[in-house]
Amino acid sequence: NAICLLALKCNCLFLLQVDRTEVIRSCVNPTYSKVFTLDFYFEEVQRLRFELYDINNSSHNGLKEADFLGSVECTLGQVSHLDITAEELTGNDDYIELSFSARKLDDKDFFSKSDPFLEIYRLNDDATLQLVYRTETVMNNLNPVWKTFKVSLNSLCSGDHERKLQCTVWDWDSNGKHDYIGEFEATFKEMRGAIDGRQVQWPCMNPKYKVKKKNYKNSGIVILNQCKVIKMHSFLDYIMGGCQIQFTVAIDFTASNGDPRNSCSLHYIHPYQPNEYLKALVAVGEICQDYDSDKMFPAFGFGAQIPPDYKVSHDFAVNFNEDNPECAGIQGVVEAYQACLPKLQLYGPTNIAPIIQKVANSASQEVHTKEAMQYFILLILTDGVITDMADTREAIVQASHLPMSVIIVGIGNADFSDMQMLDGDDGILRSPKGEPVLRDIVQFVPFRNFKHASPAALAKSVLAEVPNQVVDYYNSKGIKPKVPSEYQSSRQFGP
Numbered sequence: 001n002a003i004c005l006l007a008l009k010c011n012c013l014f015l016l017q018v019d020r021t022e023v024i025r026s027c028v029n030p031t032y033s034k035v036f037t038l039d040f041y042f043e044e045v046q047r048l049r050f051e052l053y054d055i056n057n058s059s060h061n062g063l064k065e066a067d068f069l070g071s072v073e074c075t076l077g078q079v080s081h082l083d084i085t086a087e088e089l090t091g092n093d094d095y096i097e098l099s100f101s102a103r104k105l106d107d108k109d110f111f112s113k114s115d116p117f118l119e120i121y122r123l124n125d126d127a128t129l130q131l132v133y134r135t136e137t138v139m140n141n142l143n144p145v146w147k148t149f150k151v152s153l154n155s156l157c158s159g160d161h162e163r164k165l166q167c168t169v170w171d172w173d174s175n176g177k178h179d180y181i182g183e184f185e186a187t188f189k190e191m192r193g194a195i196d197g198r199q200v201q202w203p204c205m206n207p208k209y210k211v212k213k214k215n216y217k218n219s220g221i222v223i224l225n226q227c228k229v230i231k232m233h234s235f236l237d238y239i240m241g242g243c244q245i246q247f248t249v250a251i252d253f254t255a256s257n258g259d260p261r262n263s264c265s266l267h268y269i270h271p272y273q274p275n276e277y278l279k280a281l282v283a284v285g286e287i288c289q290d291y292d293s294d295k296m297f298p299a300f301g302f303g304a305q306i307p308p309d310y311k312v313s314h315d316f317a318v319n320f321n322e323d324n325p326e327c328a329g330i331q332g333v334v335e336a337y338q339a340c341l342p343k344l345q346l347y348g349p350t351n352i353a354p355i356i357q358k359v360a361n362s363a364s365q366e367v368h369t370k371e372a373m374q375y376f377i378l379l380i381l382t383d384g385v386i387t388d389m390a391d392t393r394e395a396i397v398q399a400s401h402l403p404m405s406v407i408i409v410g411i412g413n414a415d416f417s418d419m420q421m422l423d424g425d426d427g428i429l430r431s432p433k434g435e436p437v438l439r440d441i442v443q444f445v446p447f448r449n450f451k452h453a454s455p456a457a458l459a460k461s462v463l464a465e466v467p468n469q470v471v472d473y474y475n476s477k478g479i480k481p482k483v484p485s486e487y488q489s490s491r492q493f494g495p
Contacts, residue, residue: 015049023055038076040236042467044460045286046076077290096156097228098191099148100135105204105220106142108171108179113140115172116181118222122157123164132156132165137172142220150230153188161189169204169222182206182219194227233481235467238474241481243373245291246362249281249333250355251318252382252411254303254348260341266383266412267346269338276447277381278334280409283455284379285330287463296326299333300355305345312347314354350384353391356399356406363402373482375470376404383412385419390432396422397431400438405469407462410446419444439472440465 018038024030038046050073053066100118108114117137121129133151138144157163165186171179182204193200203218210216258265268275274282289295302314317325319336320343327333356378363376386392396406410416422429423444429437443462450458474481 040076041460042077042235042287042463044456045290047073048076048079049073075290077287094153094232095150095230096153096188096191097148097150097226097230098224099146099226100222100224101143101145102169102204102220102222103143105144105169106181106206108181113142114179114181115139116141116144116169117172117178118146119168119170120151120156121166121168122155123166129166139172148226153229157188161192162187167202167222169220180206184222191224191227192229194224195229197226200224200227233471233475235471238373238375238470238481239291241373241483243291243375243470243481244293245288246374246376247285247288247292247297248359248376248378249285249297249299249318250315250352250378250380251277251281251299251301251337252303252350252380252384253301253344253346254350254384255346256348256350256384256414257346257412259346267341269341276411276451277337279455280381280411280447280458281333281337281379282330283459284407284409284462285333286455287459288377289330295329297330297333298325299327299336300325300358301340301344302352302355303346303348303350305347307343310345314351315358349387350382351388351391352380352382352386352408353388353395355380356392356395360395360399360402360404363399363404366403373479374403375473376402377466378404378406380406380408381411382408383410384414385416389418392422393429394431394433396429396442397435397437400441403470403473404441405466406442408442408444409458409462410444410448413448416444416446439469439476441469 019036040046049071051071052069054069055066102116102118105114105116115137118135120132120134122132124130132155133149135146135149138146153159157165165188166183167186168183169181171181173179183206184202184204186202190200200223202222204220204222206216206219209219253267257267260267260269262268263270266276285297289297299318301316301318304313304316305311306313306316306320316322318333318340319325319327320340327336359376359378363374366374366376399406406422408419408422410419422442423440429440429442443465445458445461447458450461
């Protein structure tokens with residue numbers, strides 16, 4: 001008699017039970033119908049633990065007498081790539097396109113016909129009404145056809161297809177004292193009847209006329225000519241459809257960091273305490289690695305003289321293997337970083353345009369690949385203000401056309417004020433020639449703001465915008481996510 005329990009692992013010592021499945025009787029291959037509902041945050045590591053028990057007593061309400069069969073731990077990010085079925089509870093992000101008209105509305109004017117407009121209100125849980133949309137006014141017309149409009153499903157009905165909507169038709173008046181024509185109630189469930197081009201109609205009723213006039217039928221008919229659902233795909237839709245996050249690291253090895261052999265250096269390897277470069281790398285990398293199936297991460301350095309000829313390079317492989325700069329997991333990046341430090345001569349200047357262009361070249365190849373869906377995240381760890389600002393602006397503007405985001409973490413106590421211009425939060429970044437960035441792809445934060453905070457706080461800050469950046473790119477290209485079954489088929493039968 002098997003039952004599965006899901007717990008959220010808040011820390012190493014504390015488990016918070018989320019929910020448990022129904023009991024499947026006398027079955028060694030149970031399939032549970034219970035759906036576990038969790039809030040999903042890309043920018044956080046959400047650790048889960050699934051526990052399986054055999055319930056011995058049919059009247060048993062707890063787990064004290066149950067036999068523990070086993071457990072498995074993972075992160076919510078990993079679940080999106082497993083055979084466990086995960087579904088995002090959206091619908092609220094979808095948009096609805098509605099096209100209304102009316103016929104034979106009551107005439108409220110003496111010398112002309114009514115000037116009707118339509119208002120749609122959502123009935124809230126507290127019984128208040130919230131205006132959702134007001135159409136334009138159609139002048140001097142008892143058979144108006146209002147312009148098609150879009151409204152989010154969240155705004156329309158909070159995702160509840162049976163939530164009541166109050167729709168009111170008014171005769172516009174220039175003094176603001178609009179004349180009431182009538183109203184009707186509807187639901188989105190009813191409106192969906194017009195999805196296939198069929199009309200849905202409601203009588204527009206005036207309650208006062210209904211009481212006063214014996215032969216009163218209505219004050220006109222309101223017609224929904226079209227209801228179109230515009231699917232707004234989410235970040236999780238793309239991840240579930242096989243989109244892979246390609247995570248690349250770039251580390252600043254300029255001389256301003258200080259001699260790594262000196263304990264004051266930002267690159268000093270303390271035997272017990274990781275430096276700021278390592279803290280930032282691990283904090284961000286641990287999130288991204290769950291969305292990369294092969295867990296192989298390219299790692300580059302810039303601003304150092306490298307062996308064997310000790311020429312300055314701004315995009316060298318940290319493992320010194322230019323043909324294969326990938327490291328196995330975040331720990332592999334850490335080990336390659338620590339191993340390369342004694343072999344380098346820290347130099348300068350601080351140029352980051354070359355590494356942005358290198359990753360952009362990989363991302364541009366993805367644009368021409370039909371089957372694969374990869375999005376590139378470049379994490380740049382730097383201790384100083386960059387010296388090739390013009391080239392960097394140009395590189396970012398060009399990269400904004402590609403499936404790519406750039407995260408810059410400022411290490412140390414330098415003045416990073418000039419770096420803020422790369423982050424599009426405060427304005428539109430432009431290239432030296434004046435070309436605007438197509439979309440905001442840069443997030444910059446100084447590590448010192450999180451020096452006394454948890455690694456999770458840093459990761460949350462720098463990664464919070466990534467899901468929207470991923471969705472914005474694919475939506476701008478008209479690329480829809482594969483459904484999970486298509487993704488699994490391509491993995492099984494593809495090259």
